[in-house]
Amino acid sequence: MPDAETAAMVRAVLDELCLGVSQHDSEVRNRVASKLIEAIEQGKPSIDDLRKVGRKVLLRLPTMWP
Numbered sequence: 904m905p906d907a908e909t910a911a912m913v914r915a916v917l918d919e920l921c922l923g924v925s926q927h928d929s930e931v932r933n934r935v936a937s938k939l940i941e942a943i944e945q946g947k948p949s950i951d952d953l954r955k956v957g958r959k960v961l962l963r964l965p966t967m968w969p
Contacts, residue, residue, distance in 0.1 A: 912950055913939045920957040935960050 917936050924931050935957050942956040 909943055909948065912948075913943065913953065916950060916953045916957055920954065920961060931961075931964060934964065 913936065916939060917932065920935060921932050938956050938960045939953050942953055947953070947956065
């Protein structure tokens with residue numbers, strides 16, 4: 904479990920990356936959050952690293968657009 908400062912950073916990055924994602928679409932937010940926490944556990948604690956990880960997750964998710 905991350906410390907309070909790390910948890911706040913993860914929350915900030917999650918909110919930033921999921922700005923256009925509906926608050927009701929918890930599956931997307933959960934996937935991104937999971938990967939952000941995984942990155943922290945693997946020693947990638949910088950905010951830029953977390954943004955990169957989160958963007959990769961979002962780019963790989965299926966969309967509803969043709």
